[in-house]
Amino acid sequence: MSRTVAFIGLGHMGGPMAANLIKTGHRVIGHDLVTAAVEAAAGTGVEPAASAPEAVAGADVVISMLPAGRHVLGLYDDILAVARPGTLFVDCSTIDVADARTAHERALAAGKRALDAPVSGGVVGAEAATLTFMAGGGEREFAEARPLLEAMGNKAVHCGGPGAGQAAKVCNNMILGVSMIAVSEAFVLGESLGLSHQALYDVASTASGQCWALSVNCPVPGPVPTSPANRDYRPGFAASLMAKDLGLAANAVHEGGVHAELGLRAAELYADYAERVGDSEDFSGIVRTIRNRSGEAT
Missing domain, CATH: 3.40.50.720 (NAD(P)-binding Rossmann-like Domain)
Structure with a gap:
């Protein structure tokens, strides 16, 4: 209708x-x-x-x-x-x-x-x-x-009931933020060990490391042609939006008295990242921050 x-x-x-x-x-x-x-x-x-x-x-x-x-x-x-x-x-x-x-x-x-x-x-x-x-x-x-x-x-x-949609959203995006950081750290670790991006992707995307942050929004260029990494991290989902959503999740964690170390740490990392790049980069660009802090070139 x-x-x-x-x-x-x-x-x-x-x-x-x-x-x-x-x-x-x-x-x-x-x-x-x-x-x-x-x-x-x-x-x-x-x-x-x-x-x-x-x-x-x-x-x-x-x-x-x-x-x-x-x-x-x-x-x-x-x-x-x-x-x-x-x-x-x-x-x-x-x-x-x-x-x-x-x-x-x-x-x-x-x-x-x-x-x-x-x-x-x-x-x-x-x-x-x-x-x-x-x-x-x-x-x-x-x-x-x-x-x-x-x-x-x-x-x-x-x-x-009322508010349940927002509750599901902050929980979902806490998973997404944590998993994107984990995937990014794994790729930077793989680089340090001499592993190609494609090799790591081919293994993890069909093994227990498979997740949306890897298979759809892969944070490194090459393996997933449609991911923002292949267009200089032009946003599909901006870093500022991820920081906002993780901030909402952190508020809920504190209010609920939930022990969520990874969620809270992800909120801190994305707040710092978004302060520097705002909405100019996709949230997967955090891989470059991890690489920089690991002593590698961007």
Whole structure:
């Protein structure tokens, strides 16, 4: 069934996601604070709105893709009163679990419905509509949102109640951050032992070392032609975003009293890396930091 969707946040992730909704027959009214993002989205069929409240006024569903929890909560303050009663709000941003639960509470108090549905797959996944969505909220809300999520991705998982989607996202990305560091360290170790990148890849990719960080986003040039390492680490998933997500995971670790040495250390390493490169490099570029610190040339 075709829906009218208000899409707030048309950046590197939101723009392609909105375009994929249009490709599957939905009407999308979009808004972003960056004019260039709105213009690019308009080129894919998104109907531009001058403001977020204007975008949501007649929408069946409101989807947001924003940088941080404060942006999501600020947006909800601006638009909840404008949206029609019962409108479903689906936030695809990656934010703190507590902020996600607050967003749910504010939506319900305003007579609306809510789902947190962060994504995994990066810009490449957004463009190819191969994202994985991790959803938190009611079963009815998930069932209603699912056709839209599946138009933008190839998998949508209902993880539980409010905030559960964000919980799954921070756990998943803690695994990813730790595994990328481990894979990078292994390649630098292999270099020191005279092992070629291809030889290590051929073994580990079909043995117990196999993981997404190796087989899809391999941190060294050569073995996986589509990995960012083969285009000078131009981001698919920027170092700054990994640092942000690991920071959220670290907050949850501390709040939950969980003993997570590797997760916390990965957060420290990526915070330091992102401070130097920001969003100019893919998170797999951390291999060069490891190499530098090992006394090797970049």
